Structures are given as structure tokens and as C-alpha cells.
Amino acid sequence: MAELINGFPSDGIVTINRVLLKPQYTVDDLQERVAVLCENVKTYHSDTGFVGGFVALNSGAISNEGSTIGQAVKSPLKDKEALIVTFWRSFEEHEQSHRSDTFQPLFKQVLELCENGNEEIAYSMLWSGRAYSPEEAKEARKAKAKYGSKAA
Numbered sequence: 001m002a003e004l005i006n007g008f009p010s011d012g013i014v015t016i017n018r019v020l021l022k023p024q025y026t027v028d029d030l031q032e033r034v035a036v037l038c039e040n041v042k043t044y045h046s047d048t049g050f051v052g053g054f055v056a057l058n059s060g061a062i063s064n065e066g067s068t069i070g071q072a073v074k075s076p077l078k079d080k081e082a083l084i085v086t087f088w089r090s091f092e093e094h095e096q097s098h099r100s101d102t103f104q105p106l107f108k109q110v111l112e113l114c115e116n117g118n119e120e121i122a123y124s125m126l127w128s129g130r131a132y133s134p135e136e137a138k139e140a141r142k143a144k145a146k147y148g149s150k151a152a
Contacts, residue, residue, distance in 0.1 A: 005052040005087050005128070012051060013091045014123045017084040020077070020116040027057060027079055030113055034084060037106040041086070044102055049093025053086035091122050 021030060034055055041050050060078025075081075088094040097103060111118055132140055 008051045008087045008125070008128070009089055010125065012125055013088045013094060014125055015086045015088065015094055015120050016123065017118060017120045018116065019082045019084065019110075019114050019118075021080050021082075021113055022115040025113045027082075030082060030110075031055075033106070033110045033113065034082075037103075037110055040102055040106050041097060044100060045093075045097045048096065049089045050097065051087040051089060053084070056083045056085070058082065094122065 019030065021027070038053065038055070041053075057079065058075055058077045058081040060074045062073070062075050086094070088097075098107070131137075
């Protein structure tokens with residue numbers, strides 16, 4: 001498995017929180033509170049299991065090429081739904097981080113924004129990888145032409 005996040009072990013854990021903003025809150029509110037929470041995790045848990053993470057906001061776009069249910073034009077959750085994705089060496093280390101005295105007050109401030117409460121699901125990584133460089137892509141296409149199928 002190629003590394004997507006440097007230092008993330010092949011048997012690491014990925015956690016995903018799905019946030020649906022309450023109507024009275026904005027994306028700016030979410031960004032501010034999550035930034036403070038993420039800074040806390042980086043400061044206090046980088047040496048106790050935290051490897052990295054990201055926060056993604058629903059852009060409203062729905063891929064008609066990648067979706068199999070209808071031909072939607074836009075998501076009704078645009079600017080209302082966000083995913084908080086974190087990468088950990090182990091589930092146990094993740095759980096310990098949540099018991100931290102510095103983490104809990106900040107976590108509660110983020111939860112105040114959520115109309116859906118919170119369910120954080122942990123996933124075992126099956127694959128990750130980065131894109132090929134232009135030269136690597138050229139070589140990969142040559143190898144496919146010589147040895148494999150041409151599915152694009």
C-alpha cells in the first residue's frame with residue numbers, strides 16, 4: 001500500500017465524523033471550532049497515535065458519471081455537511097485522545113453545531129495511494145499496453 005499520509009501505518013485506523021450543521025450556524029463557525037479542536041489534537045496527540053487528518057465540506061456537486069441513483073444536479077447538503085477524517089496508529093490511541101481533559105471541552109463546542117449529534121466510525125485502511133507523476137503515468141500506460149488490459 002502506498003502512503004497517502006506520510007507515517008500512516010498500513011494497519012492504521014481512519015475515523016470519520018459526519019457533521020450536519022444546525023441552521024443557525026455557518027461554515028465559518030464550523031471552521032473556527034474544528035480548527036481549534038484539530039490544533040489541540042496535533043499538539044497533544046501527535047506523539048500518542050495521531051498521524052493526520054482533513055476536513056471536507058460538501059461542495060454541492062454530485063457526479064453524474066460516478067453516481068448510479070438518478071441524475072441529480074446538486075446536493076441539498078451543500079455548505080451544510082462536512083466530514084472530519086482523522087488517521088491514527090490504532091483505535092485504542094484514538095479512544096484515549098477523546099478522554100483527554102483538553103479535548104473534551106473543545107469537542108463539546110463542535111457538537112453544539114451538529115443537528116445530527118455525532119457518530120464517529122472507525123475504518124481499517126484497505127488501500128491508499130497518490131497519483132502517478134506524469135512520467136510514472138506514461139510508464140504505467142506502456143506496461144498496460146504490453147502486459148494488461150486497456151480499461152480506462
